[in-house]
Amino acid sequence: MYKKVSVGKKILIANEExxxxxxxxxxxxxxxxxxxxSSPGSGKTTILVRTINELKGEIKIGVIEGDIQTxxxxxxxxxxxxxxxxxxxxGACHLLAAQVSGALERLDVGELDLIFIENVGNLVCxxxxxxxxxxxxxVLSVVEGDDKPAKYPAIFAKSKALLINxxxxxxxxxxxxxxxxxxxxxxxxxxxxxxxxxxxxSGEGMEEWYRWxxxxxxxxxxx
Amino acid sequence: MYKKVSVGKKILIANEExxxxxxxxxxxxxxxxxxxxSSPGSGKTTILVRTINELKGEIKIGVIEGDIQTxxxxxxxxxxxxxxxxxxxxGACHLLAAQVSGALERLDVGELDLIFIENVGNLVCxxxxxxxxxxxxxVLSVVEGDDKPAKYPAIFAKSKALLINxxxxxxxxxxxxxxxxxxxxxxxxxxxxxxxxxxxxSGEGMEEWYRWxxxxxxxxxxx
Numbered sequence: 001m002y003k004k005v006s007v008g009k010k011i012l013i014a015n016e017e018x019x020x021x022x023x024x025x026x027x028x029x030x031x032x033x034x035x036x037x038s039s040p041g042s043g044k045t046t047i048l049v050r051t052i053n054e055l056k057g058e059i060k061i062g063v064i065e066g067d068i069q070t071x072x073x074x075x076x077x078x079x080x081x082x083x084x085x086x087x088x089x090x091g092a093c094h095l096l097a098a099q100v101s102g103a104l105e106r107l108d109v110g111e112l113d114l115i116f117i118e119n120v121g122n123l124v125c126x127x128x129x130x131x132x133x134x135x136x137x138x139v140l141s142v143v144e145g146d147d148k149p150a151k152y153p154a155i156f157a158k159s160k161a162l163l164i165n166x167x168x169x170x171x172x173x174x175x176x177x178x179x180x181x182x183x184x185x186x187x188x189x190x191x192x193x194x195x196x197x198x199x200x201x202s203g204e205g206m207e208e209w210y211r212w213x214x215x216x217x218x219x220x221x222x223x
Numbered sequence: 224m225y226k227k228v229s230v231g232k233k234i235l236i237a238n239e240e241x242x243x244x245x246x247x248x249x250x251x252x253x254x255x256x257x258x259x260x261s262s263p264g265s266g267k268t269t270i271l272v273r274t275i276n277e278l279k280g281e282i283k284i285g286v287i288e289g290d291i292q293t294x295x296x297x298x299x300x301x302x303x304x305x306x307x308x309x310x311x312x313x314g315a316c317h318l319l320a321a322q323v324s325g326a327l328e329r330l331d332v333g334e335l336d337l338i339f340i341e342n343v344g345n346l347v348c349x350x351x352x353x354x355x356x357x358x359x360x361x362v363l364s365v366v367e368g369d370d371k372p373a374k375y376p377a378i379f380a381k382s383k384a385l386l387i388n389x390x391x392x393x394x395x396x397x398x399x400x401x402x403x404x405x406x407x408x409x410x411x412x413x414x415x416x417x418x419x420x421x422x423x424x425s426g427e428g429m430e431e432w433y434r435w436x437x438x439x440x441x442x443x444x445x446x
Contacts, residue, residue: 041367144264
């Protein structure tokens with residue numbers, strides 16, 4: 001007797017094997033790895049660049065950059081002084097664990113405290129593919145609107161932290177974004193999630209995020 | 224001898240059959256149908272609501288709304304006075320032509336001049352699935368950054384028109400967005416595309432978009 005497995009499921013199973021392998025490598029070396037997911041232009045790279053600059057000397061950060069095309073983001077990360085490996089998916093809308101596995105081999109993981117994976121800009125598909133990370137971090141910018149958790153629930157349900165970015169624009173231009181409504185919708189999906197309203201541009205609210213990162217790195221290290 | 228066809232290709236072929244059927248129905252009835260594609264929160268629904276209000280009495284508009292979950296968008300469209308049919312993809316990151324085929328049956332197409340399909344908020348996947356539309360319209364808001372055409376080229380290469388939305392935020396908050404850089408990158412991908420810098424909120428630049436819509440409806444009607 002054979003079990004019927006759909007092709008979609010087979011792809012997910014193959015991905016999960018690589019994800020398991022990645023998570024074992026990270027666990028053995030006691031490294032925190034965070035998978036950042038958001039729409040294009042929510043500010044993932046800008047958040048990373050500021051975080052790398054501010055935590056220099058405290059935490060050694062490496063970044064795996066996922067983009068459909070270009071090396072723009074890896075170049076920005078390297079300019080900030082962190083190790084970066086670029087993956088170009090050539091059309092694919094999310095990263096796969098096998099790609100991350102290859103990227104981990106190219107990063108000097110032993111030398112790092114924290115590895116960020118910046119996924120392809122897409123609020124939908126990346127949420128379905130585990131990469132072996134220790135946790136997901138969702139980013140939503142206020143200019144995208146407060147109805148996004150209701151409309152795209154998966155990523156908000158699965159993330160350990162949510163960065164609400166571009167709060168400087170909230171005040172400057174009177175964007176229609178009700179923080180209370182958004183938070184209430186997110187809490188319905190995920191009671192444990194940490195929510196950080198920030199501006200990666202002005203730096204507002206970033207201290208709380210840094211504190212959470214340092215604490216999380218420590219927890220994994222002590223293991 | 225069998226031709227080898229990958230599963231991904233089979234899905235695309237099944238989709239193309241429905242897309243062809245949709246395009247035939249639209250051609251027979253001489254109706255313009257535009258497939259709007261953007262990231263979540265770029266302003267697709269707000270653009271549609273304003274367009275419906277402004278063109279009331281001139282063009283009869285119907286909307287097929289694609290979302291993963293909720294009927295928020297269809298309710299906004301109906302409140303503006305246009306016919307709307309909501310498709311919930313329940314997790315899928317793009318609309319399929321078969322879903323649009325069902326929605327066209329539920330819309331009173333004969334009574335309309337223009338049918339908009341508002342695709343799921345995703346700058347990547349929807350670009351790969353033809354729905355039988357007469358043309359694609361991409362929406363990019365200035366707060367997403369001017370590097371998006373280089374990083375997500377497919378939708379910019381395939382669209383008839385590009386709406387650069389939220390130009391009110393460009394001036395109000397000094398967003399880092401170089402219109403010239405973005406336009407140059409888009410033109411490398413697509414020489415024919417019409418580019419409309421707009422603010423769906425303030426109404427700035429919308430007249431040109433309305434003119435293009437009215438002209439395009441006329442061209443399809445005269446056939």
